[in-house]
Amino acid sequence: MNKRLPSALFALTLLTTAACTPAPKENKVAAPGASVSGTVELWHFFTEREADAIDQVIKDFESTHPNIKVTVKSGQDDSKVTQAIGAGNGPDIGLSYSTDIVGKFCSSGAWVDLTPYITRDKVDLNQLNATTRSYTEFGGKRCAMPFLADAYGMFYNKDLFAKAGIAGPPKTLDELTEDAKKLTVRNPDGSLKTVGFLPLYDFYENAAAHLAPAVGAKWLTDDGKSAVGSDPAWKTLLTWQKNLVDWYGYDKLTKFKAGLGDEFSADNAFQKGQVAINIDAEYRLAFLKDQSPNLKYGVAPLPAADPARYGGGYVTGNIMGISKNAKNPEAAWELIKYLTTDDAAVTKLAGLIKNVPTTTKSIADPTLNADADFKAFIDIFNNPNSSTTPPSASGPAYQETFGQFLVNYQAGKVKDLDAGLADADKKVNSVMQLGG
Amino acid sequence: MSAIRLRRSLTTLSFLAPALIGIAVFFVYPLISAVYFSFTKFDLLSVPQWVGLDNYKRMADDPFLLQSVRNTLWMVVVFVPARIVGAIGLSMLLTQLRRGAGFFRTVFYLPALVPPVAATIAFVYLLKPGTGPVDHFLEKIGISGPLWFNSPTWAKPSLVLLGLWAIGDLMVIFLAAVLGVPESLYEAASLDGANAWHKFRSITLPSIQPVILFAAVTGVIYTLQYFDQAAVAGSIASGQATVGAGISQSFGYPEGSTFTYPLWLYTVGFRYNALGYANALAIALFVVALSVTVILMRRAKAFSGEES
Numbered sequence: 001m002n003k004r005l006p007s008a009l010f011a012l013t014l015l016t017t018a019a020c021t022p023a024p025k026e027n028k029v030a031a032p033g034a035s036v037s038g039t040v041e042l043w044h045f046f047t048e049r050e051a052d053a054i055d056q057v058i059k060d061f062e063s064t065h066p067n068i069k070v071t072v073k074s075g076q077d078d079s080k081v082t083q084a085i086g087a088g089n090g091p092d093i094g095l096s097y098s099t100d101i102v103g104k105f106c107s108s109g110a111w112v113d114l115t116p117y118i119t120r121d122k123v124d125l126n127q128l129n130a131t132t133r134s135y136t137e138f139g140g141k142r143c144a145m146p147f148l149a150d151a152y153g154m155f156y157n158k159d160l161f162a163k164a165g166i167a168g169p170p171k172t173l174d175e176l177t178e179d180a181k182k183l184t185v186r187n188p189d190g191s192l193k194t195v196g197f198l199p200l201y202d203f204y205e206n207a208a209a210h211l212a213p214a215v216g217a218k219w220l221t222d223d224g225k226s227a228v229g230s231d232p233a234w235k236t237l238l239t240w241q242k243n244l245v246d247w248y249g250y251d252k253l254t255k256f257k258a259g260l261g262d263e264f265s266a267d268n269a270f271q272k273g274q275v276a277i278n279i280d281a282e283y284r285l286a287f288l289k290d291q292s293p294n295l296k297y298g299v300a301p302l303p304a305a306d307p308a309r310y311g312g313g314y315v316t317g318n319i320m321g322i323s324k325n326a327k328n329p330e331a332a333w334e335l336i337k338y339l340t341t342d343d344a345a346v347t348k349l350a351g352l353i354k355n356v357p358t359t360t361k362s363i364a365d366p367t368l369n370a371d372a373d374f375k376a377f378i379d380i381f382n383n384p385n386s387s388t389t390p391p392s393a394s395g396p397a398y399q400e401t402f403g404q405f406l407v408n409y410q411a412g413k414v415k416d417l418d419a420g421l422a423d424a425d426k427k428v429n430s431v432m433q434l435g436g
Numbered sequence: 437m438s439a440i441r442l443r444r445s446l447t448t449l450s451f452l453a454p455a456l457i458g459i460a461v462f463f464v465y466p467l468i469s470a471v472y473f474s475f476t477k478f479d480l481l482s483v484p485q486w487v488g489l490d491n492y493k494r495m496a497d498d499p500f501l502l503q504s505v506r507n508t509l510w511m512v513v514v515f516v517p518a519r520i521v522g523a524i525g526l527s528m529l530l531t532q533l534r535r536g537a538g539f540f541r542t543v544f545y546l547p548a549l550v551p552p553v554a555a556t557i558a559f560v561y562l563l564k565p566g567t568g569p570v571d572h573f574l575e576k577i578g579i580s581g582p583l584w585f586n587s588p589t590w591a592k593p594s595l596v597l598l599g600l601w602a603i604g605d606l607m608v609i610f611l612a613a614v615l616g617v618p619e620s621l622y623e624a625a626s627l628d629g630a631n632a633w634h635k636f637r638s639i640t641l642p643s644i645q646p647v648i649l650f651a652a653v654t655g656v657i658y659t660l661q662y663f664d665q666a667a668v669a670g671s672i673a674s675g676q677a678t679v680g681a682g683i684s685q686s687f688g689y690p691e692g693s694t695f696t697y698p699l700w701l702y703t704v705g706f707r708y709n710a711l712g713y714a715n716a717l718a719i720a721l722f723v724v725a726l727s728v729t730v731i732l733m734r735r736a737k738a739f740s741g742e743e744s
Contacts, residue, residue, distance in 0.1 A: 085480075104479060104709045258565040258587075430499055434704060435708065
């Protein structure tokens with residue numbers, strides 16, 4: 001009898017574990033015109049100034065929707081939202097900072113398909129920027145809506161440009177190389193004092209995703225497999241970057257980089273004038289205003305390999321969705337609809353949080369466009385050459401796996417680029433299988 | 437008679453109950469659940485699907501497993517012995533002090549009280565190339581310091597240095613053990629003409645062997661699960677520490693040199709949402725930790741001659 005006890009306990013635990021796993025729940029949409037009321041819970045990741053901005057717009061929503069009360073929980077990251085949904089206690093609405101979760105949340109049904117709500121309320125999705133539309137759906141299922149966006153471009157130091165005799169920002173990768181060399185200052189011992197452009201992939205915002213629009217490189221093939229080995233654009237980007245790294249000397253660049261301050265601190269290398277050209281997004285404008293008000297800088301689109309591609313950049317953004325176990329999905333949709341498609345609300349949020357707006361009218365808002373630097377990012381956002389990273393069921397696995405290869409390549413550990421890219425393809429495909 | 441026996445059993449069980457419930461809820465249940473989930477495809481968001489041994493077979497093709505295992509093994513082979521040797525050395529020195537022993541014991545123990553994340557952040561800034569105080573000091577004595585946490589060669593040794601700095605927890609255990617060695621043994625050895633090294637090798641070491649075994653077993657288990665310091669050091673040294681966006685993007689910085697097995701396990705489970713495979717990785721780690729513990733215990737018994 002005693003010998004059977006452990007086996008019985010094991011079986012009981014297995015049954016309990018299996019039984020405790022949440023089962024899918026069908027989501028029913030109310031009839032058109034049905035009144036919506038009650039409490040809705042919103043979890044977002046913002047803190048401090050940005051969280052205050054959300055609160056302001058939520059107050060506006062509550063004043064126009066008096067029957068709906070919104071409970072806001074700030075500082076909630078994706079893993080907390082995932083665990084809460086998995087445990088059956090997900091918030092009505094989750095607001096994520098990353099488009100990387102769209103693939104998993106759509107395919108697993110963790111966020112419900114919003115199409116029935118969109119169809120019922122006749123919401124015109126064409127008012128949303130095309131890139132943001134693409135990163136908020138996966139596998140034909142629209143489970144998210146874009147909540148503001150980030151556009152990546154190039155910041156350059158005007159004083160250093162003038163000192164080096166450079167008239168304006170580079171428009172091609174070749175011009176970027178040329179300017180980077182002119183702007184670079186070395187110490188008497190050969191070490192780097194000021195760097196024109198720091199090309200290492202693991203420096204600040206130089207991730208491959210942010211540089212890919214410069215060459216129009218594709219991440220995935222139409223059947224969802226890795227394209228890094230087959231798309232020649234990657235080879236163009238990698239070769240250009242490696243040539244510039246080799247001109248500086250990888251060891252010298254690494255040493256220089258090691259002494260720089262943290263990206264999100266007042267010691268940011270661009271803000272301190274240690275780096276003359278930097279890849280960054282529109283949110284840097286707020287940091288510059290706050291931490292480096294005396295820095296003379298300009299903003300421009302990312303230089304492109306082909307001049308015809310100039311004007312674009314990397315686009316990403318925050319996303320919102322309704323949990324499959326939302327207690328009040330109708331009220332949740334009302335709030336999402338307000339925050340993502342109401343032009344006045346989107347414009348106000350963009351102005352307060354200093355992110356790019358996503359609807360046609362808010363994009364054209366004269367107040368937001370009055371700031372020339374901010375307008376430059378709105379233009380990048382609207383440019384047809386801008387691109388994003390495609391959603392995947394395994395999240396950012398394909399980007400991070402390729403990122404590992406790039407780090408090894410720039411360090412000189414990959415001798416044969418073609419063979420290396422082919423191997424990277426295999427690794428990316430292998431890791432992507434984790435998503436199913 | 438049987439009623440008395442039953443009563444005694446119930447009394448015993450009632451006293452054991454809090455501990456048994458704790459073990460069942462916080463160890464047995466999670467362990468059995470992990471075993472179950474390791475045979476499933478599970479993303480925390482949908483119903484697990486039974487996939488048999490697929491997750492275990494996947495390990496053979498995992499492109500990051502070997503790198504993470506290699507880094508973890510390096511840490512086990514270097515970090516554990518370094519901390520044990522360091523703790524024994526420090527405790528031996530402290531027992532020799534005639535004055536101020538209490539003060540120095542406190543000073544050497546204090547770093548162990550600092551939370552690991554805070555200690556790691558402080559350590560990365562102390563060793564920051566160019567601007568860190570350690571680099572300034574080295575420059576003054578004519579030494580060009582390495583890139584520490586920014587160098588793939590020096591990143592793991594820098595983590596070992598961090599572990600040695602916070603050696604106080606191990607030091608107090610060895611200090612108690614060394615102080616517990618009977619003075620009469622040293623006196624007898626002195627009469628026989630033994631020098632300090634002979635006394636250490638023939639008296640101190642054998643006397644504190646159970647403590648060394650304890651330190652080795654707990655050290656190996658701890659190092660196999662080495663996560664916090666590697667994650668934080670990579671994030672801070674890469675200059676990309678952010679609030680909100682998570683830190684797993686900088687795991688392994690620089691060049692994958694600090695990418696330990698638990699970091700890969702975390703990435704698979706919570707960044708790629710492949711909880712089934714992550715559980716398989718966790719079970720593999722558990723089996724390795726258990727095997728190493730059993731082997732260490734058996735070797736120790738063989739050395740001490742308990743089996744004979």
